[in-house]
Amino acid sequence: MLRVENLYKRYGNFLALNGLQMNVRKGELFGFVGPNGAGKTTTIRIIAGLLSASSGEVWVDGQRVGKDLKVLKNHIGFVPDFFGLYDNLTVMEYLEFYAAAYQIPAREQKRRAQEVLELVNLPQVEDQYVDTLSRGMQQKLCVARALIHKPPLLVMDEPASGLDPRTRREFKELLKQLRQMDYTILISSHILSELADMCTGIGIINQGRMVLQGDIEEILVSIDSSNPLLITVYKNLEEAVRLVGNHPLVTRVSIQGNVISVLFSGTREEEAQLLESLIRAGVMVTSFSREHGSLESVFFAMTEAEKEGKVYEAESGFSE
Numbered sequence: 001m002l003r004v005e006n007l008y009k010r011y012g013n014f015l016a017l018n019g020l021q022m023n024v025r026k027g028e029l030f031g032f033v034g035p036n037g038a039g040k041t042t043t044i045r046i047i048a049g050l051l052s053a054s055s056g057e058v059w060v061d062g063q064r065v066g067k068d069l070k071v072l073k074n075h076i077g078f079v080p081d082f083f084g085l086y087d088n089l090t091v092m093e094y095l096e097f098y099a100a101a102y103q104i105p106a107r108e109q110k111r112r113a114q115e116v117l118e119l120v121n122l123p124q125v126e127d128q129y130v131d132t133l134s135r136g137m138q139q140k141l142c143v144a145r146a147l148i149h150k151p152p153l154l155v156m157d158e159p160a161s162g163l164d165p166r167t168r169r170e171f172k173e174l175l176k177q178l179r180q181m182d183y184t185i186l187i188s189s190h191i192l193s194e195l196a197d198m199c200t201g202i203g204i205i206n207q208g209r210m211v212l213q214g215d216i217e218e219i220l221v222s223i224d225s226s227n228p229l230l231i232t233v234y235k236n237l238e239e240a241v242r243l244v245g246n247h248p249l250v251t252r253v254s255i256q257g258n259v260i261s262v263l264f265s266g267t268r269e270e271e272a273q274l275l276e277s278l279i280r281a282g283v284m285v286t287s288f289s290r291e292h293g294s295l296e297s298v299f300f301a302m303t304e305a306e307k308e309g310k311v312y313e314a315e316s317g318f319s320e
Contacts, residue, residue, distance in 0.1 A: 001026040001153055001184040002047070007056035009042050009208075016042045018208035020056070024186055024201070026152075029179045031195035031216075032188040034205035040188040041081065043205070044157045047186070048078040061152055073102070077146030079139075081158040091117070091133070091141060092126040095148060102149035116144040120174060136167035143174065147183075154178065156187040172198050227291040229262040229271065235284035243281055247274060261291075 004022040017039050024030040034040050045051035049072040058065040060075045095113035117123050120140040160168050176198055203213035233240045244262050245253050252263040275288050
């Protein structure tokens with residue numbers, strides 16, 4: 001759905017984007033994360049047609065984005081970090097104005113506006129003035145505006161910034177609902193916890209370069225593979241310690257209560273074989289799993305690695 005190839009953006013001697021590569025598949029909810037100043041907003045604005053790249057290409061729904069902004073207008077709905085709302089317009093007037101701008105026929109404008117208000121759970125405010133709405137309601141209205149022409153790609157720049165916890169949670173549920181409706185969503189944020197439980201894919205940008213991208217589950221599995229195995233034993237703890245301690249793929253064993261923490265360098269199949277050997281030896285195991293990493297730990301690992309010139313791809317494993 002969205003492909004960014006070798007994107008550069010220069011401001012004088014400053015290189016804001018340095019050969020950025022990104023691929024967002026159709027139907028994906030893709031989290032675009034990085035520290036402040038990493039190049040997220042610059043990338044988002046180039047994708048949305050608000051800023052010209054120094055070089056590189058952007059493809060949306062199979063079409064190259066160039067000087068003809070009709071491709072963007074028809075295929076992208078954009079939700080900026082700081083959105084402008086017109087004073088002295090009601091919510092319905094505001095949406096009908098944008099429906100007309102997207103050349104939706106006049107007889108369909110109000111019906112379409114009502115549809116998107118229902119979708120973002122704002123049907124009760126159509127007669128209110130937009131500048132009287134709470135920030136959370138204004139953000140939902142901004143999403144409704146971006147959806148008015150049914151674009152296949154929704155691009156959002158820090159959309160949950162400044163929202164209270166309850167509204168932030170409602171906003172997350174809205175994004176999940178939109179993905180179920182086959183919208184493709186690119187959402188930028190510097191708050192990693194916002195993305196962990198809703199995105200299907202993630203890209204981490206630092207110093208204008210993509211240092212990691214891939215499916216969240218694949219990324220976390222890759223990180224988990226370097227984390228200890230945690231084995232909780234109900235019975236025959238001493239036998240369990242002896243077995244894992246003598247295993248050729250185990251480099252360290254520590255014990256806390258009835259939990260054995262093991263540095264194990266084997267594959268998933270070899271993990272299963274280790275568990276099987278414990279059970280055959282009469283060890284009663286109540287849990288057997290890798291200690292989980294987090295997006296925060298991934299982020300700090302990747303941005304530190306970027307200083308050393310390393311780039312990671314989840315699909316192909318970690319490599320320099």
